[in-house]
Structure formats: structure tokens, C-alpha cells
Amino acid sequence: MTLSHRNYRAAIVGTGGIATAHARAIAASGGRATLVAVADVDLGRAKTFAETWDVPGAHASLTDLLREEQVDLVHLCTPPQLHAPQALEILEAGATALIEKPPTLSLAEFDTLIEAEGRSAGHVATVLQHRFGTGAVRLRRLQEAGELGRPLLATCATQWYRDEAYYAVPWRGTWESEGGGPTMGHGIHQFDLLFSVLGPWREVTAVAARQARDVDTEDVSMALVTFESGAVATIVNSVVSPRQTSQLRFDYEHATVEVDHLYGYTDDDWTITPAPGHEGVSGLWAQGHSTETSGHDGWLSAVLDALDQGQAPPVTAADARRTMEFIAALYASAFTGERVRSGQITADSPFAPTMEGTGAPWEKVRNK
Structure with missing residues (x-):
């Protein structure tokens, strides 16, 4: 029996350099995914990106995009400090968040995403395409x-x-x-x-x-x-x-x-x-x-395969954690x-809420 593919409505948030790789992967998906909207804090840049990739929707924020569009997948191509709050917003909207590396700033932030995924119809996955x-x-x-x-x-x-x-x-x-x-x-x-x-x-x-x-x-x-x-x-x-x-x-x-x-x-x-x-x-x-070159095309194909089968997309939250x-x-x-x-960095470890933990040695020297 041949597995039928559905078409996923995709959006990209953050239209800097890496967003082009995501747009190319969506375009190369053979109709399995369609880029329907983009968002950027610089609305002019979002509109230019949308024109380049023939995207109907351009927005000034993720909030606007989620309010005005129906999307299944949101590709997060924003700076790292925005990944966790934006992924939470996506999960709360019931969509799947596909996050560029690093997925969060800390292990504690990542655990917050895992908890949110458990309450959502969507999933969270990290873009680690070389796998x-x-x-x-x-x-x-x-x-x-x-x-x-x-x-x-x-x-x-x-x-x-x-x-x-x-x-x-x-x-x-x-x-x-x-x-x-x-x-x-x-x-x-x-x-x-x-x-x-x-x-x-x-x-x-x-x-x-x-x-x-x-x-x-x-x-x-x-x-x-x-x-x-x-x-x-x-x-x-x-x-x-x-x-x-x-x-x-x-x-x-x-x-x-x-x-x-x-x-x-x-x-x-x-x-x-x-x-x-x-x-x-x-x-x-x-x-x-x-x-073929290892890149976003192969990764997105694997994501769509998993979603077609009702599974969490790779790289799963457990893998990325x-x-x-x-x-x-x-x-x-x-x-x-x-x-x-492994397992030693628990919630009460100083290295859970921030990777800096107890402080970098060079900072201690600088502050003496």
C-alpha cells in the first residue's frame, strides 16, 4: 500500500541568510510543503523575501502570522535568544516548530519546550541536517x-x-x-x-x-x-x-x-x-x-515522512535534549x-538555566 502524502502549509520566521536554505528545501519538497507566509521584525525585508519566493503572506511578527494564517509548520530562523519564546508560541497555536540550532539558550529552556510539546497538537524539532x-x-x-x-x-x-x-x-x-x-x-x-x-x-x-x-x-x-x-x-x-x-x-x-x-x-x-x-x-x-549534498532538503524530507506517519519529526525533542x-x-x-x-546536570545545577553556569574562568580574571 502506497502512503499518501499531504500538503503542509509552512511559514518561515526570520528572513536572514539561513532562511534561504529553508525556502529552497520547501520549494524542493515536490509539493509536500508550501511556503504560505513569512515574518520578520523588518517588514520590508519580509516583503522582499516573500516576493523572491512568491509567498502570499508577509508579516512583522510571529504573533501576527499565527493570528492571520493557517499553518502546520513554522521554521524558526531567528537569533537564538528568540527560539524558546517563539517555539512556545507556535506550540500553543497547535503548529509544529522547526528550530534552527541551537534550539534554546539552555537545558532548562529546552525542558520547557518538552513540557509544552506534551500539551500541544504540534511538535518541536531541531534543524540538525547533517544526520x-x-x-x-x-x-x-x-x-x-x-x-x-x-x-x-x-x-x-x-x-x-x-x-x-x-x-x-x-x-x-x-x-x-x-x-x-x-x-x-x-x-x-x-x-x-x-x-x-x-x-x-x-x-x-x-x-x-x-x-x-x-x-x-x-x-x-x-x-x-x-x-x-x-x-x-x-x-x-x-x-x-x-x-x-x-x-x-x-x-x-x-x-x-x-x-x-x-x-x-x-x-x-x-x-x-x-x-x-x-x-x-x-x-x-x-x-x-x-x-546529493547533506543539507536542509534531506532533513525536511525526513520531517515530512515522519509527519505523514503520525510521528514526531526528527531531530526529536529527546534526541536534541x-x-x-x-x-x-x-x-x-x-x-x-x-x-x-550524563544525568548530572539536574534542574538545580547552575548549568541548567544558563550554559555559563558558575561563570567562565576568563570573566573571573577580568573582574578581579
Whole structure:
């Protein structure tokens, strides 16, 4: 029996740079979703965006949009400090909130969204599109089939470069408006993909530093992570690295699997190196080679598939919470010097209401 697809009425809130990726994904959905309205605090910018994408409705606020339009999905492309209150407003209207990363400024804020989702006909999902590229899907499939053996070791590096002009945007580089540095806003894509492959993390030991940028948050962080499976990993997040790269390497019993890209990968960015005696995994990896780039198109397709089946869209609240808890644990370890276990950041932890927690060490030095 063929599953019939419905058409979802979609809206975009925030018409800055990333909104274009969302509009393209909606346009590429083959009629499964239709962009019917946009909103921006700059109504002129909203109208220009609407004209570009042939959208009938343009509004000056999310409140106006929800009052005047019937929508199923709202894509939140606004600055991070607006994500939680706007997602709550969307859920209260019975629509599904699709939130750009980071979904909230803190773990406590995210838990508020989970509670609201339980009262709503809608869902909440985070845009972490690299989980849905064909290489990541193939890797998880081969791992689950046992073709690669046990995962032993992984390395994950997001080493990007963001100059002072980048941080001249008022909401960047502060705990109050961005929630954190490259751990929150940049590396989250890569280590979320790592978690989607290796599963639940168990404990983290980390450092964070402000090396070069005049910001409140870190500009570099590093973590040693142990997983429930027994695998171990290193995670590096940086915005001070002139040679930019996004790299993941997974060492299994039977093969090493790697991807090296920047903001999106194709199958050509992945390599597999079989262990002696396991050369057959190379043939398995080569099956179904694709030229598609990991991005919003594949993510939105997965969202619509889930909704068609009456399921919560990926990345679900539970999935995203695991990643957000890791971020809180990384900061807690870095700022206290202690190893932090999964489940340790409870509601009464100073790192639950804010990722800054007990305070960044460099701020304590500055304030002496």
C-alpha cells in the first residue's frame, strides 16, 4: 500500500541568510510543503523575501502570522535568544516548530519546550541536517548490521574561522543572546552527527578557552567523551582556525570511516579504509553512491515522512535534549575542572538555566 502524502502549509520566521536554505528545501519538497507566509521584525525585508519566493503572506511578527494564517509548520530562523519564546508560541497555536540550532539558550529552556510539546497538537524539532546526508545514513545502516564491528574510537573536529566583523552583530558572542560560543553555535552540527552514530554519551571531561576573540563566550573548546557503548571520542570546536574544516573519523574493529568537508558533504567527501581481512566492507560502502549534498532538503524530507506517519519529526525533542545536555556538561566540566556524567546536570545545577553556569574562568580574571 502506497502512503499518501499531504500538503503542509509552512511559514518561515526570520528572513536572514539561513532562511534561504529553508525556502529552497520547501520549494524542493515536490509539493509536500508550501511556503504560505513569512515574518520578520523588518517588514520590508519580509516583503522582499516573500516576493523572491512568491509567498502570499508577509508579516512583522510571529504573533501576527499565527493570528492571520493557517499553518502546520513554522521554521524558526531567528537569533537564538528568540527560539524558546517563539517555539512556545507556535506550540500553543497547535503548529509544529522547526528550530534552527541551537534550539534554546539552555537545558532548562529546552525542558520547557518538552513540557509544552506534551500539551500541544504540534511538535518541536531541531534543524540538525547533517544526520540526514546519505553518507551518515549509510554509516548507521552498516553499523547496525554489524558490518563494521564494534565502534572503538572517534574524532570530531569543527575548526572554523570567524573574525571580529562576524562578532560585530550584537547578539553574537554573549551568553545572554547566543547561549555559548562555537560549542553551541558551530560544532553542534558535527558532534550531533557523532552522537547519531555512536549513541548515548556517558561522561565528558573538557576545557574551554577564550584565545583570540573579544567575546564573552569561549572561542575554543575540547572534550574527551566516553559512550555507553564503550567507544571513546575527542571533540574540538573552534572559531579561530584559518584553515577551516569539519571532520569526523570513526575507527571500528573492521574499518575506519571518515568524512572531511566544511558546511555540507556528499558521498565523495567520505572514505573507508578496511582493516586487514575485512576488505569486503569497501564494496558495501560503495553501494548506492549519491551526489546529493547533506543539507536542509534531506532533513525536511525526513520531517515530512515522519509527519505523514503520525510521528514526531526528527531531530526529536529527546534526541536534541541529549545533545543539549552534552553542551551543558561540556561547559560544566570546563568551568569546574570536574568530569561530568550524563544525568548530572539536574534542574538545580547552575548549568541548567544558563550554559555559563558558575561563570567562565576568563570573566573571573577580568573582574578581579
